[in-house]
Amino acid sequence: MTTEANTAVEEQEAKPLTTEEAKERALARYKVERDYFTENREAAKLMVEIGPEWQLQVQLLDIMLDAKEVIIDCVENDKPFIAGYFCNAPELFHAMDLPWYMIMETPFLAASAPYLEGDTDASVEIGMSQDLCTAIRLPIYYIETGQMPLPTVAIGLLTPCDGTPMLEQVIQHNSAWKDVPIYSCDPPYTSDERAVNYYAEELHRMADHITEHTKHTYSVDRLREVCEESNKTYSLWQEYNELRRNVPCPHGWEIGGAQAFAISQCFVAGDPRCTAWFEKLLEVGEERVAKGIGAIDRPDWEEKIRIFWFDIMPYGWVFEFMPWMEEEFGAVVVMDMFGNFPYTMIDTTSEETMYHSLAKRNLLDAPMIRQARGTAENFAGDIRRIVEDYKIDVVVWPGHMGHKDGAATVGIMRDTCRDLGVPFLHVGLDLYDKRYTSVEEVKEQTADFFRGMGLA
Amino acid sequence: MAAFDGYIKATHDFIQSMQGDNCTQTVHRDTVDELRASIPIKIGKGAMQGIIMRGNTFVELGNPLAGSTSHLLWTENCSLIQDGRITLIGPDIDTAEGQSLPFGQILMVGGEALKNQDHEQLQQINIIGDQIEGYMLRSSAENIWARVSRDVASREFTFETLGKAMIALIKSNRPDITSVEILFVTSGKKDVEELADSVSSAKSLGSDILKEAWKERGYDVDCDFDCSTCHDEEVCDDIRDTIVQIKQKERSENAAEEDIIATSNK
Numbered sequence: 001m002t003t004e005a006n007t008a009v010e011e012q013e014a015k016p017l018t019t020e021e022a023k024e025r026a027l028a029r030y031k032v033e034r035d036y037f038t039e040n041r042e043a044a045k046l047m048v049e050i051g052p053e054w055q056l057q058v059q060l061l062d063i064m065l066d067a068k069e070v071i072i073d074c075v076e077n078d079k080p081f082i083a084g085y086f087c088n089a090p091e092l093f094h095a096m097d098l099p100w101y102m103i104m105e106t107p108f109l110a111a112s113a114p115y116l117e118g119d120t121d122a123s124v125e126i127g128m129s130q131d132l133c134t135a136i137r138l139p140i141y142y143i144e145t146g147q148m149p150l151p152t153v154a155i156g157l158l159t160p161c162d163g164t165p166m167l168e169q170v171i172q173h174n175s176a177w178k179d180v181p182i183y184s185c186d187p188p189y190t191s192d193e194r195a196v197n198y199y200a201e202e203l204h205r206m207a208d209h210i211t212e213h214t215k216h217t218y219s220v221d222r223l224r225e226v227c228e229e230s231n232k233t234y235s236l237w238q239e240y241n242e243l244r245r246n247v248p249c250p251h252g253w254e255i256g257g258a259q260a261f262a263i264s265q266c267f268v269a270g271d272p273r274c275t276a277w278f279e280k281l282l283e284v285g286e287e288r289v290a291k292g293i294g295a296i297d298r299p300d301w302e303e304k305i306r307i308f309w310f311d312i313m314p315y316g317w318v319f320e321f322m323p324w325m326e327e328e329f330g331a332v333v334v335m336d337m338f339g340n341f342p343y344t345m346i347d348t349t350s351e352e353t354m355y356h357s358l359a360k361r362n363l364l365d366a367p368m369i370r371q372a373r374g375t376a377e378n379f380a381g382d383i384r385r386i387v388e389d390y391k392i393d394v395v396v397w398p399g400h401m402g403h404k405d406g407a408a409t410v411g412i413m414r415d416t417c418r419d420l421g422v423p424f425l426h427v428g429l430d431l432y433d434k435r436y437t438s439v440e441e442v443k444e445q446t447a448d449f450f451r452g453m454g455l456a
Numbered sequence: 457m458a459a460f461d462g463y464i465k466a467t468h469d470f471i472q473s474m475q476g477d478n479c480t481q482t483v484h485r486d487t488v489d490e491l492r493a494s495i496p497i498k499i500g501k502g503a504m505q506g507i508i509m510r511g512n513t514f515v516e517l518g519n520p521l522a523g524s525t526s527h528l529l530w531t532e533n534c535s536l537i538q539d540g541r542i543t544l545i546g547p548d549i550d551t552a553e554g555q556s557l558p559f560g561q562i563l564m565v566g567g568e569a570l571k572n573q574d575h576e577q578l579q580q581i582n583i584i585g586d587q588i589e590g591y592m593l594r595s596s597a598e599n600i601w602a603r604v605s606r607d608v609a610s611r612e613f614t615f616e617t618l619g620k621a622m623i624a625l626i627k628s629n630r631p632d633i634t635s636v637e638i639l640f641v642t643s644g645k646k647d648v649e650e651l652a653d654s655v656s657s658a659k660s661l662g663s664d665i666l667k668e669a670w671k672e673r674g675y676d677v678d679c680d681f682d683c684s685t686c687h688d689e690e691v692c693d694d695i696r697d698t699i700v701q702i703k704q705k706e707r708s709e710n711a712a713e714e715d716i717i718a719t720s721n722k
Contacts, residue, residue, distance in 0.1 A: 239510060242507055289506075345521050376675075389593075391585075412675050419577070
């Protein structure tokens with residue numbers, strides 16, 4: 001073992017850090033990420049005059065950076081906080097006045113960060129297989145090397161793929177994390193009313209567990225207030241999605257599903273600041289639709305191919321690929337897996353109805369969980385609906401190396417597209433690491449496909 | 457009896473139970489061309505240009521918070537369908553300007569040649585897309601959620617118009633469907649929920665049909681095995697037992713250590 005990462009693991013195993021040293025180590029990387037986003041925000045501020053979309057980026061980064069500062073404050077001052085996931089009903093955390101961060105935050109939200117490639121290599125050097133999903137491998141690496149803030153309570157995830165239970169086991173057994181109380185809701189396989197009721201009970205137990213270990217609780221009125229705000233947020237998101245059905249689509253890859261996903265559920269769910277972000281997004285989108293402006297606002301540019309990108313956006317190399325598709329082929333990602341479908345509105349009549357709706361939202365609607373947990377029919381059903389609603393010309397299944405669950409349904413997806421008469425492109429790549437399949441190779445496959453299908 | 461026949465009967469029972477001032481019924485056994493000619497809007501691919509934005513919405517139907525349900529029931533026994541009948545229970549579009557109405561829609565279709573393999577494509581009938589001028593189904597997976605534009609509302613767009621448009625589209629797009637009957641419910645959230653309850657298990661029945669249809673095409677959409685059918689069950693059981701033994705040992709060792717500490721502190 002010669003690398004810095006391996007040395008870090010050896011040191012951690014050899015000589016336990018003091019609490020202060022451990023905090024310092026955990027926050028070091030977290031602060032680097034904060035600083036990376038701070039720089040991005042400063043750059044975005046300089047672009048605000050170019051268009052209101054940049055103001056939206058600034059607002060998003062404000063919300064994200066505030067959330068990061070709160071976590072840093074919690075670690076430094078021993079205040080309770082949670083490590084969890086977007087599909088753990090984060091409205092409950094907010095109602096309990098408990099800050100939280102997402103265990104997969106770096107691959108999900110900071111995949112374009114310059115240190116990601118080095119961290120990915122380091123994850124292999126400490127012994128993880130390159131076949132393991134990069135989005136799973138990175139948090140495991142951060143936990144195993146003491147580079148992730150140690151929470152008061154961890155909320156795990158046992159769905160939708162084979163990788164998440166592995167991450168769960170790391171949380172349970174890592175020497176620093178093994179004493180952190182963890183609760184992971186048991187996800188039922190089916191999607192019927194019985195399954196939803198069961199999952200609602202699981203969320204109840206999760207809330208009780210959090211209360212037991214943090215002494216934070218919620219009043220039903222406060223939960224209702226948060227859920228009603230969350231409903232406002234999701235209603236606006238739905239309204240914005242309708243705008244993306246317009247031809248031309250008012251925005252391209254730069255703003256849309258990924259940001260809406262992050263704002264609605266990755267920081268403070270059910271917060272008026274998030275609602276305000278969506279109000280602005282909608283206002284900007286409506287203006288572009290009214291003026292007939294497409295993804296690129298230039299007289300010599302025209303939208304020619306409307307794409308359904310059925311996965312996470314390739315944020316590890318998005319800047320090298322998406323602008324190329326738009327410029328070269330007029331090919332626009334109109335909808336993606338993370339912008340897909342409005343979520344269940346929360347019925348705020350009673351505590352019971354709120355839990356029931358939260359269970360539906362987090363079990364049946366949340367991206368990836370919706371598609372990859374349980375039976376495969378949602379893969380086909382979602383394609384059928386989105387192709388029609390959004391006038392899709394091409395369905396792209398990127399074939400992320402970690403999405404083995406989806407890989408098993410490629411045949412179903414392809415046959416569904418054949419039924420609909422829509423071309424289906426399956427690439428095979430790593431959304432976070434362009435060395436798996438080079439960007440040039442992905443471009444070549446895409447270009448050949450567009451030409452071969454008579455789209456370009 | 458075919459899969460959904462019982463649900464068609466339940467829907468008719470529901471209609472029967474709701475008969476009264478609130479219920480209007482019309483029957484249209486015209487040809488597709490006659491139906492097209494009788495409505496004040498365009499229908500067919502591309503009939504609706506663009507989208508209906510919130511500012512141009514005359515009425516919204518089926519907001520999930522107001523109440524929403526939609527099902528498509530099909531049968532090969534056409535005698536079960538009252539072909540051309542459009543039933544509306546509750547207020548019509550022209551009386552609901554600016555409102556968000558609860559919305560239930562049951563589409564009943566019949567065709568002697570229909571079979572389980574058609575089920576998935578039949579569900580596609582519900583996805584209107586851009587085929588009805590001034591009527592936009594919002595992109596919602598679970599519910600039916602729709603908008604009627606101000607423009608077509610001013611041209612007397614009613615549920616009868618919508619029903620006739622749908623019958624014409626279905627019969628022209630799917631010649632194997634010979635009978636179409638539609639129920640619309642806007643009278644209240646409770647009524648929509650009652651309707652949803654009466655056909656609730658049709659969804660899981662549809663899923664079962666889908667699974668079988670995919671199986672015939674060579675695909676499994678479901679995992680049809682569990683621990684009891686897995687040949688590695690014994691190995692897993694051994695691992696679980698071993699883990700239990702390790703934990704028990706750890707616990708007893710910890711308890712012994714605590715005893716020693718407690719004794720030395722005395």
